[in-house]
Amino acid sequence: MSKTDKKKPLSNDDKPKAEKDTKDQISDKIEDKLKAVEEKLLRTMAEMENQRRRFEKERQEAFEFGGYNFAKESLSLLDNIDRAVNSFKNDENLKSSKDLNKIIDGIEIVKKDLISIFKKNGVEPIECIKKKFDPNFHQAMLEVEDDTQEVGTVIQEIQKGYMMKERLLRPSLVGVTKKRGEKVNNSTNDAEKNQQNNEKK
Numbered sequence: 577m578s579k580t581d582k583k584k585p586l587s588n589d590d591k592p593k594a595e596k597d598t599k600d601q602i603s604d605k606i607e608d609k610l611k612a613v614e615e616k617l618l619r620t621m622a623e624m625e626n627q628r629r630r631f632e633k634e635r636q637e638a639f640e641f642g643g644y645n646f647a648k649e650s651l652s653l654l655d656n657i658d659r660a661v662n663s664f665k666n667d668e669n670l671k672s673s674k675d676l677n678k679i680i681d682g683i684e685i686v687k688k689d690l691i692s693i694f695k696k697n698g699v700e701p702i703e704c705i706k707k708k709f710d711p712n713f714h715q716a717m718l719e720v721e722d723d724t725q726e727v728g729t730v731i732q733e734i735q736k737g738y739m740m741k742e743r744l745l746r747p748s749l750v751g752v753t754k755k756r757g758e759k760v761n762n763s764t765n766d767a768e769k770n771q772q773n774n775e776k777k
Contacts, residue, residue: 647699648745651738657687701736704730704748715747723751729753
């Protein structure tokens with residue numbers, strides 16, 4: 577066997593085309609998998625960042641409004657103090673007592689301390705008298721006919737409302753103005769309708 581009969585190693589150009597195609601396919605698959613893994617990693621990182629922000633917001637809200645329910649329940653203490661003072665002042669037997677003013681003064685001191693504690697914790701009363709009715713802060717309990725005020729003006733406070741920072745603890749229960757003429761016009765229209773119905777009969 578002569579040296580010329582020995583096979584020369586195949587060059588890249590001589591390699592079968594199928595093998596080259598297979599390498600390209602493998603390379604494409606690896607590249608696709610890398611892209612998929614990269615996208616998955618980016619999504620996971622974004623979700624983790626969103627979760628971190630959400631946790632931070634919840635932590636901040638818990639810090640700011642952790643006493644929200646406690647403050648809401650405690651408002652009844654202020655209501656009961658006011659009721660007690662009014663009850664003492666209106667009691668005929670206690671009016672003649674020389675100690676009545678001392679009792680009321682003692683109760684007022686407790687009330688002031690309670691209001692001071694509320695203020696330190698961001699609980700403030702809602703000012704509503706002579707303000708425009710706002711359903712976000714007020715709850716209308718009755719309508720009062722009054723032509724001297726603009727319609728929808730709060731002129732009576734039945735129960736004081738409170739805010740805790742920017743959150744509503746409870747709305748103010750209020751009386752709101754309405755025009756006298758509206759009711760008169762409605763009753764006039766009703767009277768006219770009744771008269772027309774009677775004429776038809």
